[in-house]
Amino acid sequence: MKIAVDVMGGDFAPKAVIEGILLALPSLSNNEIILAVGPRDTIQSILDEHHYSGTQIQIIHADQVIEMGEHPTRALSQKPNSSIGIGFGLLKEGKADVFASAGNTGAMMVGSLFSVKTIEGIQRPAIAGFVPQTDGKYAVMLDIGANADCKPEMLEQFAILGSVYFEATTGIKSPRVGLINIGEEEQKGSILAQATHALLKANSKINFIGNIEGKDFFKGKADVIVTDGFTGNIMLKMGESIYNIMKDQGMTNDFVENTNYEKYGGSPIIGINGNVIIAHGASSPVAIKNMIGLCKSVVESKVCEKIKGIIENK
Template identity: 35%
Template sequence: MPEIKLAIDAMGGDNGPSIVIEALAQQLHECSSHHFFVVGQSDSLTPLLQQHGLHEHPQVTLINAEQVVHMDDKPGQALRSKPNSSMSVALELLSKGEADAVISGGNTGALMAKAYFQLKTLPGVLRPALMAALPNQQGGRSYLLDLGANASCDSETLFQFGVMGSVAAQVLENAPSPKVALLNMGEEEIKGNDVVKNAALRLTESEHVNYQGFVEGNHLFSGKADVIVCDGFVGNIALKSCEGLATLIVEQLKSALMSHWMYRWFFRFLQKRTQKSWERLKPDHYNGASLIGLRGVVIKSHGSANAKAFGSAIRQAIIEAQAQLPERIKDRVESVLLEQH
């Protein structure tokens, strides 16, 4: 397995660098052939690396970056006033070819702005998109994009999201012809605004996308489509709504189970019998959204991720870097542009 070099923004996220270093320590047991650049304030990171026995580890290089992008920083302000932040330095390693991927749990808007500015989009790509995996009822994963990189999109941008998402599903899920759909307020062709309708027409006409039509929000987890496309405004609200509903269900379930010892016993019995299903549905397994369409692999970890979840983001970065996902997207976009001419 060829060596993959990963640059980790160790200062980002709600829980600070402790969970990042803990995740790194866990991943080093599985990643004996990869190298990790840990980027951030050395005064904070050195004790943590020493605590986990990583201070002089041959696979770990600590790179000092004095500035930190905070979760409440405005993207434009972070871009202009913090050129030496851990986020910027990590992205610079990627732009110079010294790293193969970047992972950050920091400010999403700042990461998107800095990545767009420092890496640029692939030739022919109009806008990058934030894409995440969702578990589906078929036992696999579906990909939803955009999740907030672009609050509004024209039809051509949505079309390109479908193309890029299709490539990602082929590479990441080994799907020869991923089913692509547009998220809409109904499945009928007459439903939706002109932007969505025109995007549907473009996807229907393309030979590079296995377009299936419209899907509604209740089909996000059905497996009806491998790739579900929408603008960032809709996608972000859809994803956050799902997260909120999941939290409500879990809290209600916990409350009910704690009300009687018999319920607690039954839950433990049921959990053992359905362990595989429980594991597949854990959010930790799906942490790590891809900012695709850029000239490099950039993975956004959830800001509140724990060490296990951040480890999933690291693994996602390795998979995409090994598969050379940006290069695969570049080739497909070039084919689409030739198709248009």
């Protein structure tokens, strides 16, 4: 397995990214290689500081960087030798099994759409987020930001994508799908929510349990939480805020620890012809280590191939 990592992505890159890669190495087998994408001299210098002389990290030179605030489409076209651009090239050419970055989210999304492209039949890929539950498990929520405006048919596909992903990565059959709404009754909510509810209720490919409210978000009621990217992004970031609030007040427990974004490492883009992971911009070395663990999980689960099989047999 070859895991391509954008060394220049994130607020604390490249140092935090390389240190995260080094933290991840003990959990990798000998045939699992990290392709560190970025300026060769910079990467080598940091590896030398840590006295690394192994062969499991291979440097892929990229002499340009897409900054966090740059326009995604323009930056990708104007900086073909950026670490993100080169990373997607490796993925498209089959030289990497997965590509991950804590860099510009928009550029990662645009790169996915124009490089490996969307699986045929998928209207729009989604970014999946992990939501800790009070029973110690987690739910998958999508979308969490890629699609602020959605049609009912898109949300129906998110339910299918999330179900396939959850089952492939956890082994749990027939995951429960819940639709975020302002009430449990099916006639509640916006026009979008009501129309989506009707589609999900009629879809035999998913285990739809109905609407779930904000009070159910962490309560273990659903394995797959479906919503538009606007709502999903707000809810996910609200959930992430719990960790820092509780930490500042000196309170912690297992649930609070599970709200720490570092534990999950990143979020997969689901519905594209390849494996792409987007990590938090403020990723620490620990978060990068866990991002690489998520990369392994996504590749080993063959979720991309399974989604293709479901969509093609629709």
